[in-house]
Amino acid sequence: MFKKYHTIFSLIIIWAIGFIIYSNSFRGDFQFDDYTTIVSNPYIKNIYRSHELFTYSPLRFISNFTFTINYYLGKNNVFGYHLVNFSIHAVNAALIFILIRLLIQTPFIVRENKLFLLVVALICSLLFISHPIQTQAVNYISQRSILLAAMFYLLVLILLTKAHLDQIYTRKRSIFYLLAILAFPIALLTKEIIFTLPVAILMINIFFFTKKVRISYNNIAIFLPFALISGLIVFLLHQSLFDTPIPRLHYFLTQIGVLKTYIRLLVLPFNLHLDYNYPITTSFFNLHTIFSLLFLLLIISGGFFMFNKNRFISFGIFLFFLTLTIESSFIPLNDVIFEHRLYLPSVSFFMVIAGILQIITNKIHRNSTISVKLLWSIIVIILVIYTRITYQRNNIWNSDYTLWLDSALKSPYKARPHDGLGVAYLKQNKLKEAADQFQIAVFLDNDYFRAYNNLGVLYEYDGKLEVAEAFYRKSIEKAIHNSASTRNLENLQDRLKILQ
Template sequence: MAKKVSAAKTTAVPSTPAASNAPSPGQWLDKTPLHIILILLVALAGYANTFGVPFVFDDQTSIIDNQAIRDVGRFLSGDGFAYNPRRFLGYLTLALNYHFSALEPAGYHAVNLAIHVACGWVVYALCRVTLATPFFRAKSLPRSATATIPLLAALLFVAHPVQTQAVTYVVQRLASLATLFYLAALLCYAKGRVLQEESGNAFPARGVVFFLGALVAALAAFATKEIAATLPLALLLYDFSFFGRGMKKRYLLLTASVLCIAAIAVAVATAERPIGELISDISRATRETQQVSRLDYLLTQFSVIVTYLRLLILPVAQNVDYDFPIYSTFFTPPVFLSFLVLALLFALALYLYRLSAPQTGDTAEEKGRGGYLRLIGFGILWFFLTLSVESSLIPISDVIFEHRLYLPCFGAFLAFASVFAMAFEKSASSARVAVAAFVVLALTVTTWQRNSVWGDSVTLWSDNAAKSPNKWRPQNNLARALLKENRVNEAFAAGSNAVRLAPESFEAHNVLATVYEKMGALDAAIEQYRLSVAANPNYLIALSNLGAALQKKGALSEATACFRKAVELDGANMVAHNNLAGALLQQGNLEEARQHVLEAGRLDPAALEPRVNLAAITEAAGDLDGAIRMYQEVAGQNPGYAFARYRLAGAYYHKKEMEKAIGCYQEVVRLDPGYVPAYLDMGRAYAALRQIDKALEQFKQARRVAPQNQEAALLEAKTLQFLQAMRR
């Protein structure tokens, strides 16, 4: 039936013989292979600068710290399903990424971009199949529209900057991948139904293949993210919109949809966590403590959805983490006015369906207009339906995120493309192409600019903190990003702001503590770690950090207690076992330390820290040469791992080979200029060689890096006194 649509008659435009072989711009672009290539090129242009974007926000817990994705074999054998059964397939792709590229972001971004391009292609194919459905046999559109709508909808989908969060933010692959499977299921279903209609409602072999493809894609969507819950209703909406009114043909689909929705309800009802938490986009470690009631969440979502619509029409002031007010009164102006806008939009969709219903005696022009109106109405209803999981009565801690628009965008862009095609139906093809090209180019440039903000963690969170100055989380993430770049004073300011804005936030106290520790203010760091643990006794990160800080201070018994509790909280956590091994080692309990370090290595065979601790246990047992070989092996295999070289330097120091120790310490501070213990130990090594001036320079450098470090200040003062006594 697609051939009939493409062969619809158009008014011929006379041309001179000289111009007869010169295709117009519209004719050049009216070719499917060129469309496919153009969609790819636009996506590449908008996201070419994302391959170096670092892991941010929830990437920390979902990728960097996620032990479940470290081994594909273990993931497939049960660890992956145990970690998150409802998002198993999405996390499997992350496990495969880790297998091939470890924690190099470029590989993850390449996969995210490939998914985005594939979504654009599926949008294009779905629009083309839609225009071949029975509805459009009665409501035939002009050839210009059948070429314009699929291409423009797909280009808007891949070019619009509102999609950046779903594509550039690595872990939001869950949203884009679920959308790919969701749309693929609808595409296969639509193609199967078209083939069924063409064969007189029989089930031809090709149609059965497409229906099976729809089933497989639907199952994949359900195994990727909870937004797939609306898929059965979306299939019903699509079938009703484009395959006539006869319900007898839909009994099978209706039954399958009811069973599917019932299965989802049972799964949610038997889950150990509330549904709002299950579908939340941000890990529990980064959530604020207050909960939102169902009614307040619904009232707030009226304003949120209007914000989404504004972003689709005018994509400015985009933000990673919005500081969005929670509303609790319907007649608050933002809520009431937003409700009116959404109610009018929904009513418009229903009215468009009524206007587009086939009527006997319609002229060709009226039939064509009915086709446009049906597409616009369908797009609006699609937008509302696919937002319903995250923008209705199910309260989620974070009321707004841009990546939640990724799936609803299909309906919006289909409606936009249809409005455009209707408005330019009688325009010259060159004018139509020029306007569309300008819009797509402007969106692509805006996407590239938005992605440039994502390109650096400090830039991203500085932008977010400026746009959400009264929200603790952007300040907290900015502090963390600044700390990674050794911009300690700026990190202290941002971290202090986060604690001021959310004194009850256990994560804010933890980040401020790490800043204090970097500054050398160990007592202040311990105080903040204690506040974090007091706010959340089960917060493993702060508990481990508190133990490490106490260990530095020499409070080994209390540090060991912290590490033991961490192991009790999460016995499958490599870091917890490794930290406990280190504390036990310092107390001379080598046998138990060895047990925990071997367990840490078993939990994560690729981890470097347990291997270094095992070498340290060997060193403590008196086998310095064996320990040195083990340190050298780790350092040789991982030249950028400063800690292994630091421990190697310590082994040389204990062996009294000071020159070798100093060489290793120099390599450590070259790799990490902020590594204060390396400066201090290098100073001690120089002092052992009686090179007091060089020792003093190392202590001074430690003070420059960490002005509040008390040990560095004490060593510097003692060394100065010694030099003065020598000179007298």
Template sequence: MNAPAPHAGSVSSRALWAAGAGLVLALLAAYHNAFTTPFVFDDVPSIVENTTLRRLWPLTDVVWPQQPGGLTTSGRPLVNLSFAVNHAISGNEVWSYHLANFLIHAGATLALFGLVRRTLARRGDPAALTVSFLVAGLWGLHPLQTESVTYIVQRAEALAGLGVLLTLYCFVRAVDGAAAGGSPAWRRGWAVGAVIACAGAMASKEVAVATPLLVLLYDRTFVAGSFGAAWRARRGFYLGLAATWVLLAVLVAGTSGRGGTAGFTALVTPWAYALTQCEAIVRYLWLAVWPQGLTFDYGTGTVQSLGAVLPQTLFLVLVIAATVVALKRAPVLGFLGAWFFALLAPSSSFVPVVTQTAAEHRMYLPLAAVVALVVIAALRRWPRAARWPLAALMLAAVAATAARNQDYTSEASLWADTVAKRPGNPRAHNNLGQARYREGRRAEAEACYRRALALKPDYPEPHYNLGVAFADRGAVDEAIQAYETALRLLPAYPEAENNLGNALAKRSDLTGALKHYEAALRLKPDFAEAQNNVGNALLGLGRPADALPYLQRARELRPGYAEASYNLGNACAALGDMPGALAQYREALALNPKYLDAHVNAGNALLSLGQPANAAREYETALTIDPARWEARQNLGLVLVELGRFDDAVPPLEAAVRATPTAADARRALGFSLLRLGRAAEAIPHYEAYLRLVPGDAEAQAELAQARALRR
């Protein structure tokens, strides 16, 4: 067990580089179609809506963010930091996120390659390079890994996996250096690297909790020969690894049970969760051997009776017992079994994770034990004959992984695939409905929501989504009822509070709307839309000064939020700050050149600032967007009258009064224009209509008298 490391010349550097390059190229072939897949599911709250990613400084705001405990990035500072770097590079364009995920996975594959090769070389295995290439290749290319690589937010799993593998690899380099007579500084550098990698794994995901124990078990199995010898030889090193548990404990404590989604709660009992894991782990093992039927989301269902999973439970009990026996009698097999169960234990034992009772990304690192066992067993039984079938399996894995990535091409395709495989999963139906709704397939979307509710009547999200559908087609009463149902089922539902406020605003109940907007902000202070809606409601209630901070905050939270800039312009205008209002309208138009209301109000601001010609251009632009917009026609006509362009003023003013016969200003201006053009007979009815609306206007009465005199 203490054989010295082989001489570096036993494997040529050219062969090592060729093997590494081959692995990376194979991975690129498998994931070439994954670099443009969109943000889906948990990507949205953890990345797109995660305001802590918007800047890299101060660094403490990124690595210790104030965010809800249930996000995938919560309590995982290295993951959050990596996403912040991506955001600095490409904003919300997905390519840099996918590139980073690919590089992390490629790095983990190469780390596994190096770890297996050096482990086998220590044991004098002449096929170390071949075996390690096949193990790393089959692990890295296995389609079961797609959820940890293509699903962006599951970088947490891959980054933790990279940290665990680098910890072991650095440890092996340190002990190999000692066996080969390397300098103390060299050995110390690798040992420090192992501790840093372990800390990085802890800062990425809780699954890394087993890392120090796995290193100790590896030391006992492949290096020292016993736990006692390993401890005596490297006590300080193990204390350094154990210190990373302190970091993990602090991070876990800071998430408050991952926002109530993990830990012992009344939602799922440990017994039901453990039974569910018996079914899930056996499925994972089957997928490792035959990866057909890969499923993005297994839902939140649990197994309630032992009888339902008795065969799976007995199988796992036997495998665990065999692992315990093997740790004593066949240490290598025991190490592989311990690797598998120790890395699954944090998420797949008896501690409930209520938002996902099964998930394929949990097999990211445990899969390495399964692949290593299969490859080593096959090559021992058929040392030469097995190489080509295993290489063929690698090629098949490339094709299967690329095919699985196609399911991630769009939200709709991913959720349609999930529904097909898990028709009893209400969350999949609900999310497919949302995807269909965004595609404009409203009837199909509502059918999906109703199917989700048929499966789970107390599911708040489909009620909320039905509310959105009702509101969009103008059924405000039905929308209010749906939002209220969602809030009854889930009182802490900021989106439902916000949209209930919107529905009340459509009823002109701004006071009631404001209460719900404020409730949404109490639940979710960084909710940009709710900040904007509070500001807009305050504007409607005649409180522009109170509206300003909310609108400014909305714009800060969502750069490029044209509606917030527009409403901020309205607040400035209401406060008499016309230059400020014009600046905000222009910002809104820079973000959305077809923003009709912004063009109209920019014209109004220009008119107030004494720039009628520029105002006319804004109104004309508004009319190219919506020729039926009577306010734009009226204002354009009024400006043209002010400019003395009576011929040009008549058509828009006529259109304005046809659309709104009670538009007094348009009536007066049209009568005035016709009078100046010598069309007194046509001017008279407009003056008369105007004076019925504004009976005390002496100047208009004089002009009417003039028109009547000219007609005679």
């Protein structure tokens, strides 16, 4: 009876626990980039002109279209947006369960206790849905793009794994393969991380269906259509993935340390916050970078070493680095670190956990002196800890005040958290507290034009129009293409003319 219904039973457990953990997140405010992506974004306001989303952001079309549907159904009611984000997160947890179950059935996985190995998939899914690192991707509505990208990423891998496992049934195999090809171009319109999927497809074939590492005609035949579609999408949409807000070398050197931080956050998810004050590394010759690189090389070496011993662990290690290549390599982004960038790579972490649990379950099968109860106790304790931290993080994400206060306390020497906290105070009509935070922001970063603009807004609201004008001009001086300050200054000047 359990064998027949264990999938449904497992999914109910995953979704029920996930819903309980995120039950306090559905009324959270719009945060940070949500205002430009959703609240004040004219492109999502008319569902009948959704084709214009291609003009706005072609490689995020699917993600933005879901915002269009949300807006059509509930305008700016945050509940609907949060409900969709959580639902996608729950689907992803289910897809991880299915993918691990399928990979357990592949030829080169040692499985002495088949029933308990099925439980491994459930454990990994529960760890995924409850892990505190996911709170940013789930609560930060604008990051629905990474949730959708992960969903399509996992779906394509599942379809191709099914195609491999059904080699005897040629027609069935062709259907799974065709569905994967059809899903892929849709996936490419969610987030740029999908461009790593063709390599992940090749890795699935090599790690789970090939005895030795080799590139065969079969591997190339599977890989090539996805690679060609990727190139075609980039060509047709004229998108560049190579803007350089930070020098490439400096960004790459910084990411060596960031990758180590990401691994630490997966293993020990403590001290989480929105806006990390991570220093830019400009030279390889510093101890932090050298030790971080040695640490990463040790892990990569472990991936090679484990290939013939445990394919789950080996695959998870290499998939982790693969899924971070877009955002943590030579392609500079404005911010060097964000927790939501770990959402899809965290799947790799749980693949490694699956491999470790596979080893443990095989030992339990051979040696009854190893306590199953002890293993379950450890897992339950970890889940309880994860649940507690995740629930607390959801509370912090519920308002811009608590979010930016948390970040300002954890990144006290970075301007943006203080500016964000100042805006939160301004919304509460606490002008003195807001002014103090804006002043701290410009003290920490004299070129932070947003804080000057916000000081202008504050003093204009307080009736000190000449002071406000000076701050607007200062903001424009720091960033000449700053449209918000330019617009605010023009409106203020019109107001001054009327008063004269």
